[in-house]
Amino acid sequence: MTKLLPTSTAGSLPKPSWLAEPEKLWSPWKLDGDVLAEGRHDALRLSLTDQQQAGIDIVSDGEQTRQHFVTTFIEHLSGVDFEKRETVRIRDRYDASVPTVVGAVTRERPVFVDDARFLRSQTDQPIKWALPGPMTMVDTLYDAHYGSREKLAWEFATILNQEAKELQDAGVDIIQFDEPAFNVFFDEVNDWGVAALEKAIEGLTCETAVHVCYGYGIKANTDWKETLGAEWRQYEEIFPKLQASDIDIVSLESQNSHVPIDLIELIRGKKVMVGAIDVATTDIETPAQVADTLRQALQFVDPENLYPSTNCGMAPLPRSVARGKLAALGAGAALLRAELQA
Template sequence: MKKLLPTSTAGSLPKPSWLAEPETLWSPWKLQDEELVEGKRDALRLALHEQQLAGIDIVSDGEQTRQHFVTTFIEHLDGVDFEKRETVRIRDRYDASVPTVVAAVSRQKPVFVEDAKFLRKQTKQPIKWALPGPMTMIDTLFDAHYKSREKLAWEFARILNEEAKELEAAGVDIIQFDEPAFNVFFDEVNDWGVAALERAIEGLACETAVHICYGYGIKANTDWKKTLGSEWRQYEESFPKLARSNIDIISLECQNSHVPIDLIELVRGKKVMVGAIDVTRDTIETPEEVADTLRRALQFVDADKLYPSTNCGMAPLSRRVARGKLNALSAGAELIRRELLE
């Protein structure tokens, strides 16, 4: 029998201090060559162990082998020059120096497949793997070749589909596409964003998820959130279209955010990954706080379709805090399971 309310993380977990700088996003690696390869594998094992100790049901690699959730994938593709950099505005929020698309983009070899095979060998539990979504990928680059956000997104969707099919063959149970850009570029989401995402999942038999969040707790994101008013209704724009899409699971941010929880009603019928852990602060939620968020979500999603999760990745947090938050997520979900079975 499938477990009710299976828990998972939305993405990254903190890296050990011997691999990268603690509590720092996109920290450079502290090891190199063979030592780095081995160190990343050790960190992946450790991330899995932390999740298992906390009682997380659907486990992941904690993104231990990547520096950044988007650029680490792009680094392995042809057609992008990482030496030639331009400054662009990321998700209309902050400026960043990014690589340039200089020629047709293509993928000569798998990016994460060996890591996924390695994770698969370590556990019998269901595993989830995160990939950047097409729209979020184009938003992290300067395009000097296609000169069209849409064209480039379709190329990335095709490449992501190649990678996703190989991840599925490696034994991945859920492939998640991270699309924080869906909370910003509403016209594009409707015009071609959801369609590009569907191209990325074409032909997959495993479950697929889209993760749409408000980002890590970095200043640019927290400043942006302050401009959104007392209710964050961004999901209202993308949910109706996603409800009609072939994506199986929709992931959203609920804990300590201003997202009206009734927006979940817009994707009734889909599985919903409900973010019940705030990743922007060090305060560790109590199991009761997690349970309260899940309880409210259950008004709008059937219990067999509710997947308790974190709001976003936890890379910038300390390992102690992340561990506490994983434990709270597990314990909170268990409280609700008991209530539902009474």
């Protein structure tokens, strides 16, 4: 990117109510067959238009073609039985019924590549595509085959690398790996989590990002945040390892969070997607509030490395709220950009 302060979203945007039940994660599709395929691409185009009208520079699919940022990818892999379900604790935070790994996991065919080609055909802007990270994939399953979170993560890293290379060939400019599990399992992150992530980006020539946040604005996550105290210092445990990694961009949560802004110093030299939009509230930020958050971050990241973004995905929010927040992000970045270029 040559534009100063290029804006993007961290992940999902709300789906139209005719496609899936609004304001809900894992919402079932309201269409099926060829009509569903067409509807998902229609929703992707609407999402793209919303981003463009808001002044978002690096656009995405808004995750319109998937039900969930992790499980939709896993659904396309062999070795995972979605009928055989077990209850596990997701990120040590809440219980969920999840599918079971019953054999060797493999990727028989591309998962998101056709959708990425479609997005590429709709715009000349830089595009970003999000994939689940290896550790977060492991944490969203019950393993009855490998007997080791690390072994399973390495298998997923190999599969993700295959998918990422084909996404790159389809014209994706930035491939982002979502790793909310990095904010919980610090020993594993440092022992093998970052190494598995580097396996997932091996051989890529496009830019790569890792998104580490405090989660969607759902009750399980907001309740957890209430237990974290006045300062959220989780990033302190993982940023040194990420700073030394081959990942180009680190995406983090900042707006309305209790993350000390100076923790960004620990990833000095990396490009930083600073979350300047709170996804856990329906209150819409003002451009001035967005600009202020970004201005604080500039103490610890050079302007050419600052990428304004959202804290996390916005799938559970009303569409009108998400559009307002996108507009605030675009306008707030423009305010600060004008200051810096004056």
